[in-house]
Amino acid sequence: xxxDTLTKWIRTSSxxxxxxxxxxxxxxxxxxxxxxxxxxxxxxxSPYSPEEILSRRFFDKHPEIFYDFYKSKMLHPEAKPNPxxxxxxxxxxxxxxxxxxxxxxxGLHQMAGSTRVQELHGSIHRNHCLGCGRFYSLKDIxxxxxxVPRCTACGGVIKPDVVLYGxxxxxxxxxxxxxxxxxxxxxxxxxxxxxxxxxxxxxxYFSGKHMVLINASSTAYDHKADLxxxxxxxxxxxxxxxxxxx
Numbered sequence: 069x070x071x072d073t074l075t076k077w078i079r080t081s082s083x084x085x086x087x088x089x090x091x092x093x094x095x096x097x098x099x100x101x102x103x104x105x106x107x108x109x110x111x112x113x114s115p116y117s118p119e120e121i122l123s124r125r126f127f128d129k130h131p132e133i134f135y136d137f138y139k140s141k142m143l144h145p146e147a148k149p150n151p152x153x154x155x156x157x158x159x160x161x162x163x164x165x166x167x168x169x170x171x172x173x174x175g176l177h178q179m180a181g182s183t184r185v186q187e188l189h190g191s192i193h194r195n196h197c198l199g200c201g202r203f204y205s206l207k208d209i210x211x212x213x214x215x216v217p218r219c220t221a222c223g224g225v226i227k228p229d230v231v232l233y234g235x236x237x238x239x240x241x242x243x244x245x246x247x248x249x250x251x252x253x254x255x256x257x258x259x260x261x262x263x264x265x266x267x268x269x270x271x272x273y274f275s276g277k278h279m280v281l282i283n284a285s286s287t288a289y290d291h292k293a294d295l296x297x298x299x300x301x302x303x304x305x306x307x308x309x310x311x312x313x314x
Contacts, residue, residue: 070297071304075311077254077278077295084164085252086156087271089171091259091283095150095302098174099141123233131216131225138228142173143192143210149180151306152258157181158314167248171260171267173230186245188237188267190230199224237266249273258282258301262289 078084090100114133118141120126127134149157157180159165168177169186175193177185195204197219204226209217217226231237249255253276260283262268271279271289281293282301290296297304 070295071307071311073295074256074280074297074304075308077280078159078164078308079312081164081254081277083166083252083276084159084254084256085167085169085248086165087169087249087255087257087260088152089258089260089262089264092152092170092301093147093150093172093174093176094259095152095300096144096147096174096176098144098147098172098176119233124235127227127232135216139210143206144174145206145210147174147176149176150302151309152302152304153177153180153182155305155309155312155314158309158312160184162314166252167245169245169248169270171264186241186248188231188241188245190228190238192228192230194229195226196229197222197224197226242266242270246270246273250275253277254280256280256282257289257293260287261285262287 094100114121114137116126116133118137121134121137153176156165156168156177160182167184167186168182169188170177171188173187173189173192175191193206195206195209196202197204199219199222202219202221204217209226209228218224219226249270250273252274255271255274255276257271257280262271278294279292280295280297281287281290282297282304284298
């Protein structure tokens, strides 16, 4: 049984790395991007495509349209960690999980208790003024009465620390993520179709014992996996947590 195999591999591994995407958070009520129920398919009050709105060029030119979309579609402050997040946090406490590498920006891994998290695409919980660099929390942004939140110190536009189209990923985050994957003896990939680059190509650096791919649909990396699982990741991880007494 695949569940038993994965549980055994986790139990016998000392350096587990988890690489996750939007599918990890869908069971927490956060929509993904590309599925039929995803953000890119949802209705919004703009003639522009979501891909265009979520670009740095568009943000600089039309911050009011960006923020209208961002606040209504990208922010889910009511979301709570699901069993997948909780299992990973538990494995870190046990000393088994070396790193969580996530493409998500929702901060649910940290909310669950994970501390060793590499956020490839940034976080909605960090925001900075483009003028003076002053930090603002998610509460500051979501609670702002202005469509475009502005700095209370200098009046500059505040930008979420999320990687928009046209922006580069942080070099240090990439380096640390690649190094963690290189040193892992078990790589668990979950909730991602592995189509977004350059993040997806990071998994090619793995040379450890076992690679596990947990995703509802097939990916271009399925042939590299030692174990393929299509079950919902939250329910699956919840079952594993029970077996590991987490």
